[in-house]
Amino acid sequence: MLHKNKIALCLLLVCLLILPVISPGVSAAAAQPSSHIDAVLVLDASNSMKASDPKRISSEAMKMFIDMLQARGDKVGIVSYTDKIQREKALLTIQSNSDKNDLKQFIDQIDRGAYTDISVGLKEAVKVLKQGAEPGHEPMIVVLADGNNELDPKSGRTAAESNQELSQSVQEAKAGGIPIYTIGLNADGKLNKDALSKLSDQTGGKSFSTSSADELPQILSEIFASHQKLKIVPISSITANGSYQEVTVNVPNANVLEANISLMSGKPVDVKLTDPSGKNVPVPSANVQRSTSKTYSLIKLLKPEQGDWKLQVKGVSKDKIDINLIFNYDLELAMEPLKSTAVKKGDTVDINAYLVSNGQKLQNNGLYNDMSAKLLVKDLDTGEPKEVELANKGDHFEGSYKVEEKHQYELKVRAEDKSFYRESKPVTISAKAAGAGSGGAPAADKEDKKPFHVWPVVISIVVLAALAAAAYFVMGAVRKANKGFVGQIVVEIRDENTGEKTYPQYKKLTAFKGKFNLHQLLQLAPELKETDKVMFMPGKNDRLVLKNNSACTVEKSGRAVNAAQGAELKSGDRLSISLPQVDKTILIEYLV
Structure with a gap:
């Protein structure tokens, strides 16, 4: 009996050691959208930027980001650094266009310096946010750099000291809920992508890199949209012919606070605007703002009327003009409190969620018309995610989830349309029995209990042995x-x-x-739904495996690829994926 108890104890210890490995920790809850943001823009002002960005497009991109902020209420600070702080502007509350112009003029006056130390710029950015952040606003830092540190040898400062200071700033940002978005300008091919990615990954931001400064305005647009839980809506790309060309801008509902229409062009662009009733609207005017720069024009419609607006665009002949749209909404998604967070296996949990504006349940139900929603379920014991489609009831979303195991689960609702998405605050439910494993019958007569203890031990040995054997495969x-x-x-x-x-x-x-599909990469655009069966999985040696279970055609170098069993991609590989239903082609390039 003693030998058997030792075996059982050893197997139990094995399982206890295995269980923590296969039970990942609870992930941090995503930050909720806010009506306003507090942003600090951090610019590398070293001399090397002259070669990376001779036309100062990085400055233009930062100015465009400022123009996209709300007409009133957002706050912006600017930090320009080399191996020391070159110039700095504390958080300024935007109350008018003149405030935005002050910020843009400040960017134009930034000087260059000989050396670079990114830790100096980031440390100051965190400090600026801590000193001037507004309660209830969503903080963020955007860092634009072009390469590795280059410390002044006369200063005595070491790389270790710089790295330690950088690590401390990142930890402060993480503790303060400040995501860091990084943009690496890789014009000379020497960009330290991993270092910038690490800053973003640790703080919940995103990292971008580009070899062309011309792409910076688009990247800044994507950062703005991502932070605000919005989507960039491509309107059109036109080749100017010297005459006015008309494009349609659809404002989908009356809850749009602002519509930002960006026109990316290095040449002068003239515009005319017509509202949904057919009336000509002066640009600019009381509810229409226009900002122009060397590489872009941005038209901001304030509280625009729902419907189709007509934008007539006149550019220099043969100039390509990319037109994109980003809406600002004052909307959040709330999930009704659950009846109980203590549940049992097999229980059905009812889910109801609705949109909230200005703290009140949305009264304009028309916004729901084109929206879809799903319940995102995460098994906190195994890490396994699951999605449950919710029904759109016209003024709320509803559905249910059946508890599958005696585990803990995180539940949240995601609702979206083509221009924005929102996620509710996560809620944790538990189907684990309280005090499990602590029970036991009262002691009676030892002789009477002996027969009842032998079989539980034997059964436990068999069960635990099976668990130990299965754990190897489960871990894999x-x-x-x-x-x-x-x-x-x-x-x-x-x-x-x-x-x-x-x-x-x-x-x-x-x-x-683990894996993701192409539809996720395309921001779940409804018209590109057929890409949801084009899957990506990690391969060996930093390669990517594409598996095509859709009707889409995959081509590489002009030849069809049979990717049903999986096609491996290495860095630099390019593929085209043809979508027969919408007559579009997705062009992708994998970069490491």
């Missing part, structure tokens, strides 16, 4: 499901009817685990 499966990705995918969408392509978008892959 879990490791595979949680295997991360490296690098990024560059995405372009080509309309086969017109031949026009969207601006390249750089999608960082480090946020995904």
